[in-house]
Amino acid sequence: MERTELIYCPFFLExxxxxPHDIALxxxxxxxxxxxxxxxxxxxxxxxxxxxxxxxxxxxILNLSNKLNGEPISNYIDINGIIPGCPPPEKLLGNxxxxxxxxxxxxLPEKNMCAxxxxxxxxxxxxxxxxxxxxxxxxxxxxxxxxxxxxxNKGILCLxxxxxxxxxxxxxxxxxxxxxCMGPISKDFTSNMVNFLGLFNISESFKNYKEIFxxxxxxxxxxx
Ligand code: SF4
Ligand code: SF4
Numbered sequence: 001m002e003r004t005e006l007i008y009c010p011f012f013l014e015x016x017x018x019x020p021h022d023i024a025l026x027x028x029x030x031x032x033x034x035x036x037x038x039x040x041x042x043x044x045x046x047x048x049x050x051x052x053x054x055x056x057x058x059x060x061i062l063n064l065s066n067k068l069n070g071e072p073i074s075n076y077i078d079i080n081g082i083i084p085g086c087p088p089p090e091k092l093l094g095n096x097x098x099x100x101x102x103x104x105x106x107x108l109p110e111k112n113m114c115a116x117x118x119x120x121x122x123x124x125x126x127x128x129x130x131x132x133x134x135x136x137x138x139x140x141x142x143x144x145x146x147x148x149x150x151x152x153n154k155g156i157l158c159l160x161x162x163x164x165x166x167x168x169x170x171x172x173x174x175x176x177x178x179x180x181c182m183g184p185i186s187k188d189f190t191s192n193m194v195n196f197l198g199l200f201n202i203s204e205s206f207k208n209y210k211e212i213f214x215x216x217x218x219x220x221x222x223x224x
Contacts, residue, residue, distance in 0.1 A: 003101050019045065021047070023049075023050070024046035026073055028055050029056060029072065030075065031068045040077060049077065049078075051082045052082075052088060052093070053085060053087060054217070057183060058072050060218075061086065063215075083096045083106065108166060113164070113167075119150045122149035131155055131156070156177055157177060158172075159193075160172070163181075163183070165182070183217060189213075190213055193213055
């Protein structure tokens with residue numbers, strides 16, 4: 001904070017006018033028409049723009065709503081990068097902010113979650129496995145006991161294989177599988193997901209859980 005000057009932050013600063021500045025960090029998805037104008041104004045005044053959190057980066061959890069649509073800010077303006085996560089992991093966010101203050105580009109992990117997962121050694125992917133989503137699994141079947149092993153071995157969906165590393169496995173350490181809030185390790189979450197699920201048999205109850213495709217990322221569909 002000593003090395004920066006915060007010039008605009010509607011949550012806790014009174015400044016109403018947006019002046020030219022070096023770095024804009026934008027949180028939240030775009031869900032209303034008037035936000036697009038404000039977004040463009042920020043882009044015009046900022047040398048660099050970053051999307052902070054999975055809503056700004058991918059559209060986010062608002063896409064589970066039947067009424068509203070959450071668009072990533074990059075659908076409307078050019079951005080210089082994202083700092084993903086729901087919320088962004090504090091260590092990753094801190095490191096990214098320090099790099100930005102030092103006028104360096106941010107660096108995100110380029111591995112998937114499984115690469116550093118504490119349960120990695122136990123992982124045995126078997127293609128005849130039937131996979132369930134975690135909501136249909138009783139609590140006691142999740143990793144809440146001492147015999148912790150990779151969720152996929154137990155037939156529970158874990159999105160670690162297609163999710164960017166960097167959150168220090170907060171959910172997995174709490175005994176629940178990863179749902180992908182750090183976003184895809186490569187560009188398109190939806191096609192990664194389809195390819196990944198193609199490795200397994202899918203349980204009947206899971207077939208109705210369409211929301212997993214857009215829990216954190218708005219899917220991109222191509223025009224036919
Ligand atoms: S699938 Fe999930 S539990 Fe298994 S190694 Fe990957 S991140 Fe860990
Ligand atoms: S384990 Fe998955 S869902 Fe949980 S914080 Fe990490 S990336 Fe997000």
